[in-house]
Amino acid sequence: MQSYHAAAWLDHVEARIFFFDRDVSEVHTLRTTLPHHQLHNKAGTIEGKKNPPDETFYDKITAQLEPAKEWLILGPGSAHDELAAHIRSCHPQLAGRIVGVARVDHPTDNQIVAHARSFFRAADRMLPLESR
Numbered sequence: 001m002q003s004y005h006a007a008a009w010l011d012h013v014e015a016r017i018f019f020f021d022r023d024v025s026e027v028h029t030l031r032t033t034l035p036h037h038q039l040h041n042k043a044g045t046i047e048g049k050k051n052p053p054d055e056t057f058y059d060k061i062t063a064q065l066e067p068a069k070e071w072l073i074l075g076p077g078s079a080h081d082e083l084a085a086h087i088r089s090c091h092p093q094l095a096g097r098i099v100g101v102a103r104v105d106h107p108t109d110n111q112i113v114a115h116a117r118s119f120f121r122a123a124d125r126m127l128p129l130e131s132r
Contacts, residue, residue, distance in 0.1 A: 006068030007116035008061055009104070010075045010083060012054070017064045018113055025113045028064055032057040058086040062094065070123075072100045072116050099123055 003019035003026075010016070015030045032054050061083060065071050073080045080101055088095045100119055107115065 004069050005116065005120045006065050007072040007074060007112060008065055008083070009112050010061065010079050011077055012079050015061045016109065016112070017061065018116060019068060020113055020116065027109055030057070030060055030064065053082045053086065055086065058083050062087055062091055066094065069097060070099045070120065071097045072102070072119055073098060074102050074104045074112065076103065076105050
């Protein structure tokens, strides 16, 4: 589906990419190939215990989003912020397509599409008249 708007909901294991217009939506699902393990620090240590971001996973999400002109990136935790940072650093020519990054928990697909439609309706009203 060719669409002007897209929304990506992701965590560290799965990404759901939505292309939509006023009447129709389409969803694609991607999964990471790396296992995700929750790491914890031992009491009294100062070493950081964080899994490195899965750059290949973020590249696949970016490639999937590329046909749309405006992107909304959503998700719980830190994966949505990591994806936005990855796009800004590794794909700077596409960074301008990110119009919003927001923390949301685990909504249904219909809730994601409704949230994204509402977001883009408000964002489009902010554009100057000659850009609409």
